[in-house]
Amino acid sequence: MTGYADDLALAHLLADRADAIALDRFRALDLRVETKPDLTPVSDADTAVEREIRALLAEHRPADGLLGEEYGAQPSVHPNGRRWIIDPIDGTKNFVRGVPVWASLIALYDGDRPAVGVVSAPALGRRWWATAGGGAYAGPGPAAGDRIGVSAVRRVADASVCYSSLTGWEDAGRLDALLDLLRAGWRSRAYGDFYGYMLLAEGALDVMAEPELSLWDVAALVPIITEAGGTVTDLDGRPSPTGEPGTESSVVATNGVLHADILARLDRPAER
Template sequence: MARLDDDLALAHVLADTADSISMSRFKALDLYVESKPDLTPVSDADTAVEKALRMTLARTRSRDGVLGEEFGVSGANRNRQWVIDPIDGTKNYIRGVPIWGTLISLMEGDTPVVGLVSAPAIGRRWWAARGLGAFAGRHQSNAVPIKVSGVRRLADASFCYSSLDGWEQTGRLSSVLDLMRKTWRSRAYGDFYGYMLLAEGALDIMVEPELMLWDMAALVPIVTEAGGAFSDLSGRPGVGGGSAVATNGQLHTDVLERLTPSGLHAL
């Protein structure tokens, strides 16, 4: 565990660097934005953050691999690989919406063992390491343990999703709409934020149909160490399926069944 403590402390150092860079460019009049080949936006802040974090990791963890959204893979070590999303919520960032953050994870093989999400524009950070619990606060020095809710019925649950377009493309839109009708409340917070609210017990279900590894890796330790469940749409735990179903654990089986088009059933 001592090594994960060290790795988590380093993740906070990386987040401090990221926060300093991203906040200095947030709402900047000269922020430079271009479209990537997949037509998603990238700003000069995204690239500056990732470059800075890679430089720190090259000095402090030279034997570890790194995977970042903007610059791909470096290093050959797949047993220990840092995964970075320099700004999750870039569309929010470039429009001046404060819900965006830097996602930092350490993976051992295919398993995320350290996860940190820093959202400096709202003054909030969440983090966890395997076996060490999940926490939130402005920084490590004022950590508060977090845990998922104890909600057991869909009728009492708060349901969160990113958008409806992706669900339509996967042919599961009717399933999602049905699930929304069955729950107490539904909101589309999107990106990392819904998962963090889930880990804090403020909502109970968060789902997304299409994700990359850097979108998910930091979220898994936080959700699971807070007592929740995280799988893909097929129910396979972890980050390998390209989709995410995160719940407080109590609702996971029911949610998975309802997100399968043939699995709709009445309460």
């Protein structure tokens, strides 16, 4: 048992509420979808989930700060600067097209410490969670979870490598480096969004990398991956996630054993 057991229980409650709202709107014929200023879609399910989570946190953790993708930040008045970081539906493009690979991401950061992470993918019937020092787990829900851990693969030639869209890597000037890594690995797939990271935490693949993510995209993933024995940094080897609302950072997640090799292989920005 860790010092964050009550916070984890609350995070599961938030995830339960998010699941109920999102599943009710998934594949709904009257689903409303708009385009945000950054040209990404937002559905009425995204906004409804975040509103519900905000209401519950205001009731149960009024001193904690909050950062959500749809409604921004509110400051923490907690002495440790605790804040919850929420992505109501990660994988909105999947959600609006009827693809079941989407999840609600719920994180608690205690100062700079990633303390709690919950990733709930109800259309897949799967949830992942972790607390700092308490291990990482996965299953249909908190009453039926098993401890998970990363793989022991030691060579890139034996590694299953996951990545985000090729367009993002091209925009980052590292497409050639990524393609060389994919050719060097045993297998490559682009599962996308949260899913590749959770497969990494379960040991089903060995590397997941994206060139540009917002804080809410990755905050809940970090404690799960690290408690499963993995390593998460940016492309420069700095702890990730970094940055504040409105900023983005790269993410490289591995089983730990492969991390230095993967960073070296991706450290080749194209010449402009």
